[in-house]
Amino acid sequence: MRRGWTLPILAALGFIFLYAPIVSLIVFSFNESRLVTVWAGFSTRWYVALFTDRQILGAAWVSLKIAFASATLATVLGTLAALVLARFGRFRGRLLLTGMATAPLVMPEVITGLSLLLLFISMELTFGWPAGRGLLTVIIAHTTFCLAFVAVIAGSRLRDMDESLEEAAQDLGAGPVRVFFDITLPVIAPALVAGWLLAFTLSLDDLVIASFVSGPGASTLPMVIFSKVRLGVSPDVNALATIIIVIVALSIATAGVILTRRARRGTRGG
Amino acid sequence: MTDTRLAADTRPWRDAQARPFISIRGLSKRFGDFTAVDTVDLDIYRGELFCLLGASGCGKSTLLRMLAGFEKPSEGTVTIDGQDMSSVPPHRRPTNMMFQSYALFPHMTVERNVAYGLLREGMRKADAMERVAEMLKLVKLGHLARRKPDQLSGGQRQRVALARALIKQPKLLLLDEPLGALDKKLREETQFELIRIQETLGVTFIVVTHDQDEAMTLSTRIGVMSEGEIVQIGEPREIYETPATRHVADFIGSVNLIEGRVDVAAGDQMRIDTREAGPVLVSPRAGLSRGQTVWIALRPERIALSRSKPEGTANLHRVTVEDMGYMGYLSSYRIRLPSGRLLRASQSNRLRDEDPISWDEEVWASWQPMACRVLTE
Numbered sequence: 001m002r003r004g005w006t007l008p009i010l011a012a013l014g015f016i017f018l019y020a021p022i023v024s025l026i027v028f029s030f031n032e033s034r035l036v037t038v039w040a041g042f043s044t045r046w047y048v049a050l051f052t053d054r055q056i057l058g059a060a061w062v063s064l065k066i067a068f069a070s071a072t073l074a075t076v077l078g079t080l081a082a083l084v085l086a087r088f089g090r091f092r093g094r095l096l097l098t099g100m101a102t103a104p105l106v107m108p109e110v111i112t113g114l115s116l117l118l119l120f121i122s123m124e125l126t127f128g129w130p131a132g133r134g135l136l137t138v139i140i141a142h143t144t145f146c147l148a149f150v151a152v153i154a155g156s157r158l159r160d161m162d163e164s165l166e167e168a169a170q171d172l173g174a175g176p177v178r179v180f181f182d183i184t185l186p187v188i189a190p191a192l193v194a195g196w197l198l199a200f201t202l203s204l205d206d207l208v209i210a211s212f213v214s215g216p217g218a219s220t221l222p223m224v225i226f227s228k229v230r231l232g233v234s235p236d237v238n239a240l241a242t243i244i245i246v247i248v249a250l251s252i253a254t255a256g257v258i259l260t261r262r263a264r265r266g267t268r269g270g
Numbered sequence: 271m272t273d274t275r276l277a278a279d280t281r282p283w284r285d286a287q288a289r290p291f292i293s294i295r296g297l298s299k300r301f302g303d304f305t306a307v308d309t310v311d312l313d314i315y316r317g318e319l320f321c322l323l324g325a326s327g328c329g330k331s332t333l334l335r336m337l338a339g340f341e342k343p344s345e346g347t348v349t350i351d352g353q354d355m356s357s358v359p360p361h362r363r364p365t366n367m368m369f370q371s372y373a374l375f376p377h378m379t380v381e382r383n384v385a386y387g388l389l390r391e392g393m394r395k396a397d398a399m400e401r402v403a404e405m406l407k408l409v410k411l412g413h414l415a416r417r418k419p420d421q422l423s424g425g426q427r428q429r430v431a432l433a434r435a436l437i438k439q440p441k442l443l444l445l446d447e448p449l450g451a452l453d454k455k456l457r458e459e460t461q462f463e464l465i466r467i468q469e470t471l472g473v474t475f476i477v478v479t480h481d482q483d484e485a486m487t488l489s490t491r492i493g494v495m496s497e498g499e500i501v502q503i504g505e506p507r508e509i510y511e512t513p514a515t516r517h518v519a520d521f522i523g524s525v526n527l528i529e530g531r532v533d534v535a536a537g538d539q540m541r542i543d544t545r546e547a548g549p550v551l552v553s554p555r556a557g558l559s560r561g562q563t564v565w566i567a568l569r570p571e572r573i574a575l576s577r578s579k580p581e582g583t584a585n586l587h588r589v590t591v592e593d594m595g596y597m598g599y600l601s602s603y604r605i606r607l608p609s610g611r612l613l614r615a616s617q618s619n620r621l622r623d624e625d626p627i628s629w630d631e632e633v634w635a636s637w638q639p640m641a642c643r644v645l646t647e
Contacts, residue, residue: 167340168373170360172387172438182386186377 022245029238036233046239056240059224063204066135066220070142071199075192077143078150078199083184085151086158087166102152104145113212116141120213133215141213142206146199153198157191158184194255201248281505282315283491291316291474292337292442297346299332306332308498309346319468319475321485324495325521330478331370333495334444337476338367351441361390366440370447372431374419380406380430381415387438401437408467409433425456432464436471445477449484461487482522486510494518515647519567526573526613527645528566532558539584539639542566546611551584552642565645572641573615575603575627576634583636589613591631601626605635 029047033040050056081101085094104112120130120137130136165187169179185192207222214220221244225237282288290313299307307329314320322330335341337348339360348355350364366387375383381402388398406412409429419427428448435443448464449457465488468475479485485492486506494502494509502514513519516527530544540554542564550566558564574580575589592612593604602616615635619626627633 162371162373164369164371164373165375167338167360168367168369168434169375169386170340171338171363171365171367172434173361173390174386175361178390183375 025238026242026245028235029242031235031238034235036235036238046235049236050239050243053236056221056224056236059219059221062135062218063221066138066142066210067200067203069139070146070203071196073139073143074146074150074199075196078147078195079154079188079192081147081151082155082158083180086155087163102148104148105152107145109145109206109208110212112145113141113209116144116209117212133213134218137213137215138210138218138220141209142199142203145206145209146202149198149202150192150195153191153195154188157188161187190258190261194259197251197255201251204244204248281490282318283313288315290314291318291351292476293349294337295347295349297333297336297348298344299329299336299341300344305498307336307343310498310500312493312500312503314474314476316474317472318490319465319477319488321489321492322476322478322495323482323485323492323521324480326480328495329498330480330495331446334367334446334476334478337442338365338444339363364441365444366435366438366442367444368431368435368446368448370450372419372427372451374427374430374434376419378418379415380411380417380419380422383419383430384434384437387434391438402433405433405437408470424451424453425460428452428460432467436467436473439471440473442474442476445475447479448477449481450479457484464488486522494521496521512643513567513645516565516567516645519643519645524570524614526566526568526570528568528611530564530566532560532562532564534560540644542644546609547585547587547607548609550642551639552644553640555644558644558646562646567643567645568613568637568641570602570614570616571600571618573605573613573635573637575605575615575617576636577627577631579634580636584639586634586636589633589635591627591629591633594627594629596626603627605633607635 028036028039030042030044031039032043032045078101081097085098085101088094116137117133120133120140123129124131130140161184165183166179169183170176174182205222206220207226210220210223211226214223221240225240228234228237292312292314294310294312294314297307297310297312298305310333322333324330332341336343337350337355339355339358343356353364355363375386378386381399384402384405385395385398388401389395393401403412403415406415409432411426411429411433414422414426419430422430428451432448435445449460452460461484464475477485477488479488489506491503491505492509493500496517502509502518504512509518509522513522513525519525519527528544528547528550530542530547530550533541533543533549538554539551540558542550542552544550544566552566574583575591580586587607589605589607591603592606595602596619598619600616600618602614604612605615606612613635617627
């Protein structure tokens with residue numbers, strides 16, 4: 001096929017299909033009108049309305065706390081899982097661990113949410129912990145499913161890493177723990193940052209699992225938005241969505257930049 | 271008297287009384303059904319530069335990794351300086367290793383890379399840095415101390431890796447294809463640099479390589495490996511001149527192998543009957559019986575080509591030049607014997623304005639009985 005207009009046109013259609021809804025949402029978040037679909041001039045009044053809405057601000061704070069805690073926990077646990085899978089050779093139950101660590105990637109969220117809810121309830125009945133559902137249960141649930149993503153990212157970096165780096169450190173007198181902190185951790189650090197950012201955005205976005213395992217006083221931002229939308233779409237939701245898109249886009253872009261830059265340096269550095 | 275003493279001092283393996291520094295006994299490594307290293311016995315002496323030479327996959331790297339402690343032997347023992355290594359983990363062994371990939375820590379400067387071993391030993395940072403500066407001077411990298419590995423050229427990285435492996439003054443340095451990643455010219459320079467450093471520090475080196483030229487230039491002794499076994503151990507000259515098997519003869523340098531049967535095995539010469547080159551006179555070798563199948567190994571440079579018939583040469587043939595390659599310092603020929611067998615021959619180009627023997631010429635090819643090495647396996 002001759003290089004003509006076909007390819008650019010197809011690409012443009014693809015991009016429109018993907019991003020037109022988001023662009024229209026951003027545009028309408030600056031709409032003066034109360035009616036979401038009628039343009040009545042530029043205004044930032046919905047952003048002002050948003051920042052004076054106590055319910056939304058409260059939910060945003062809850063979501064940030066949950067996202068921060070579960071991303072951090074998922075990064076620690078996911079890294080450990082990846083390390084065991086990538087470096088400990090063959091051991092009993094390796095296949096089971098691989099499956100379990102990555103299952104949440106393919107598991108429908110409804111099922112993850114429901115099974116976690118059942119687990120929390122039966123745990124509470126058996127040994128009284130966690131007492132009720134709230135912030136803690138959402139954090140645990142989000143850690144579980146974010147862990148899978150971190151484990152995959154950290155695992156691929158560990159497999160790319162030249163294992164002789166670790167052997168060299170060992171050869172020079174470092175014990176296994178020392179090797180991890182001196183060599184492995186600094187080398188895979190970019191992947192862990194990227195994994196943390198991804199986990200953070202995943203947790204921030206999640207509605208389904210949170211709806212199952214959250215309790216009174218711990219409504220996350222997506223839960224609040226969803227309940228507001230059910231009463232009719234109000235323009236301040238557009239404003240909120242725009243802010244979230246910006247945050248998510250920025251962190252994913254950061255993660256991407258960190259990963260690709262490191263990958264390039266990694267190949268040059270040998 | 272002084273001569274033999276000197277020889278014994280610099281070549282302890284010739285002295286039956288000498289105590290080996292590293293002693294490997296019955297060492298094997300199996301991965302599932304595959305035997306990577308098969309019951310290797312090897313003695314290495316203090317101050318040696320020993321090369322393990324073999325094609326890729328022959329088990330030489332696995333053997334090296336067992337010495338460093340990265341692989342657990344399936345059987346056998348390694349003793350270094352009288353100490354059994356079986357239960358010693360890599361970070362407590364008196365060895366250091368230079369990796370084929372160099373394995374420089376990408377997040378540390380050259381200086382920190384080299385200092386790493388000393389700092390792990392618990393040396394004070396100021397003292398460590400002093401030693402590092404000295405070591406970097408030895409490998410001529412003092413000016414690059416603050417660079418990161420990805421800002422260095424291949425040759426510079428190689429020297430950082432060497433400095434890092436030497437800084438703890440190990441009793442034994444293991445080098446896995448140390449020059450493998452360098453281009454030809456740099457490799458030749460670095461070979462002599464490596465020997466200089468080894469002699470300055472007096473450390474025992476074991477080098478793994480697949481490059482026979484490298485092994486010949488570097489080593490005091492070579493161990494030729496094939497399919498997990500050491501097939502021959504000897505000084506470079508021994509390996510080249512008296513290879514133990516056809517495999518070794520073929521692997522080290524190039525060689526013509528002619529199959530034949532022992533005809534007369536008496537006197538100061540022996541005759542081998544061959545189909546391809548008729549009767550061939552060779553220097554006698556003990557332990558051969560009449561009628562036994564043997565192979566004659568004949569190096570190309572031992573075949574003399576001339577236009578005029580040489581006098582008094584035992585093995586003389588009228589041959590046709592099939593092919594010729596001019597390589598500057600020598601010319602290599604493919605010559606056809608009357609039987610149709612092609613042999614490789616080479617002539618060094620000593621004179622500048624010679625009229626060289628060329629394609630399709632009929633010339634005389636001859637070789638001395640002592641140029642032939644008779645092989646039985």
